[in-house]
Amino acid sequence: MEKEKNxxxxxxxxxxxxxxxxAKAEYEVARxxxxxxxxxxxxxxLLTICIILVxxxxxxxxxxxxxxxxxxxxxxxxxxxIVGAVYLLLIPVLILCSKSLFVDPIVRKLSGLKNSEELQLxxxxxxxxxxxxxxxxxxxxxxxxxxYNHYVNLAQTAWNFIRGLFRK
Numbered sequence: 001m002e003k004e005k006n007x008x009x010x011x012x013x014x015x016x017x018x019x020x021x022x023a024k025a026e027y028e029v030a031r032x033x034x035x036x037x038x039x040x041x042x043x044x045x046l047l048t049i050c051i052i053l054v055x056x057x058x059x060x061x062x063x064x065x066x067x068x069x070x071x072x073x074x075x076x077x078x079x080x081x082i083v084g085a086v087y088l089l090l091i092p093v094l095i096l097c098s099k100s101l102f103v104d105p106i107v108r109k110l111s112g113l114k115n116s117e118e119l120q121l122x123x124x125x126x127x128x129x130x131x132x133x134x135x136x137x138x139x140x141x142x143x144x145x146x147x148y149n150h151y152v153n154l155a156q157t158a159w160n161f162i163r164g165l166f167r168k
Contacts, residue, residue: 078155
């Protein structure tokens, strides 16, 4: 009886020590996963910030080029107004597309969505949203064209008015 009791006690101690080693190993694995995921997240955020800054610089140069090109046809102030109006019209387009362009990829990246069925379902949903957004964007494009024509006519009228003032 004493022998069985000692064996049971030895096995219990062995199991407890193995459970302790296992718990420490699991803790270390979880800690390393957190470090890995957070370093990936920080790297992705830094890359996104750099891309946004470079895109802003490129967009600024394109805007300046557009203003200079338009200034050949209309006065410089009108060219600035036209380019500014085009950028103002981009705001609602970006707002409409923000979920599919920014939010969905970030959520997918953070959640680690890897199930192919979930990806297919999300793809179908995105296609449906994209169709709706295409229709909205077509409306915005028509509106942008109308606003562009309006600003061009306004700039031409203002130019003719100013030119008329100096002819007298």
